[in-house]
Amino acid sequence: EEGTGQGVQLTLDADLQRACEALAAQLMPRGCILIMDAATGEVLASVSAPTFDAQDVAASIRADDTSLINRPFAAFSAGSVFKVVLAAAAYEQGLDWFTHDCTGEIVVAGQTYRCAQGRAHGEVNLRGALEESCNTYFIKLGQLLGAEAIRDEAEHFGFGTAVQIAPGLAAAAGTLPDAETLENLGQLATVSFGQGSLTVTPLQITAMMNTVANGGVYRTPAFVQEIVDADGTLTGQSRAADTRTVFDAATARVLRSMLASVVSEGIGSEAQSKTGTAGGKTGTAQTGQYDENGEELLNYWFSGFYPADDPRYTITVLQDGILKPETSSAAIFAKVTEILAVWENS
Numbered sequence: 001e002e003g004t005g006q007g008v009q010l011t012l013d014a015d016l017q018r019a020c021e022a023l024a025a026q027l028m029p030r031g032c033i034l035i036m037d038a039a040t041g042e043v044l045a046s047v048s049a050p051t052f053d054a055q056d057v058a059a060s061i062r063a064d065d066t067s068l069i070n071r072p073f074a075a076f077s078a079g080s081v082f083k084v085v086l087a088a089a090a091y092e093q094g095l096d097w098f099t100h101d102c103t104g105e106i107v108v109a110g111q112t113y114r115c116a117q118g119r120a121h122g123e124v125n126l127r128g129a130l131e132e133s134c135n136t137y138f139i140k141l142g143q144l145l146g147a148e149a150i151r152d153e154a155e156h157f158g159f160g161t162a163v164q165i166a167p168g169l170a171a172a173a174g175t176l177p178d179a180e181t182l183e184n185l186g187q188l189a190t191v192s193f194g195q196g197s198l199t200v201t202p203l204q205i206t207a208m209m210n211t212v213a214n215g216g217v218y219r220t221p222a223f224v225q226e227i228v229d230a231d232g233t234l235t236g237q238s239r240a241a242d243t244r245t246v247f248d249a250a251t252a253r254v255l256r257s258m259l260a261s262v263v264s265e266g267i268g269s270e271a272q273s274k275t276g277t278a279g280g281k282t283g284t285a286q287t288g289q290y291d292e293n294g295e296e297l298l299n300y301w302f303s304g305f306y307p308a309d310d311p312r313y314t315i316t317v318l319q320d321g322i323l324k325p326e327t328s329s330a331a332i333f334a335k336v337t338e339i340l341a342v343w344e345n346s
Helices: 014-027 057-063 079-092 126-132 135-156 185-192 202-213 249-264 329-345
Strands: 007-010 031-037 043-049 100-102 105-108 111-114 122-124 164-166 217-219 224-228 234-238 243-245 279-290 296-306 313-322
Touching: 014 031, 014 043, 014 329, 031 202, 031 329, 079 126, 079 135, 079 185, 079 202, 079 249, 079 279, 079 296, 100 135, 105 135, 105 185, 111 135, 111 185, 122 126, 126 135, 126 249, 135 185, 202 217, 202 249, 202 296, 202 313, 249 279, 249 296, 279 313, 279 329, 296 329, 313 329
Parallel strands: none
Antiparallel strands: 007 224, 031 043, 031 313, 100 122, 105 111, 217 243, 224 234, 279 296, 296 313
């Protein structure tokens, strides 16, 4: 609050925060890392790279290096991490049986959509489609679900709504396309694999993945432990633990199992932790931005939970607006799980 001299005690853990900052400095020229405590929704680390010098903000403004963007709170194209929303909706709507014969491409309203590298995945069910991140499966599933079911599920997961970080500070709301936009079959198709007019924040993606990790219960991400008054004493005012049930524990269990096989059997294998099991989802999203050679810059996501069977943490890694990362976001996720394993034992 202005003028009241109140401060906040953050949920961030200084050791985890520093370890993740060091990891980002070493492996990630631009992007962000978020760690959430699965049981409480408290954010334990929130890193944005490149960092700016708080002593010399003008230098960052001159450098124009995007360091003043706090990436965890900013909106980006999601790509395939959003497919988790459709997978959950499929269970809610009794469509989890759906299978599709993927030829590597599909035509919707005169537009051809392709799977990554134009790969034909053949006959895939929901588990296989998540493991291989099959776009054509999710486009067909999106048509079956329809705009309203997808929008409802996305809203329950917190998309399109700004998360309040602290008194007077909110993250971006992102863009959840309205029902009218999704009446357009092309828009519905692109949103079904996390593209089109949809934008999301890394914080929203973390809260989505945490809902799966946490038995189907959504917890609003929290950064503030308690409000502190002017002389530093805790006021005892803490945040209201805002929770809601998005889907039942049985659905959460199946989704966790499927996301664990994305890591153990599927394209998320680089997220495999040396210290335990993990589950999660990769995503590569087009940005519509190009470098000087006309090559499109992409967003590279990995969001998941650790350990897979009984998750204690949800972790999101995004490297945004780059051609190709030197270290994949999945591999950075694996390194974060190793930091957590050391931290837990210290």
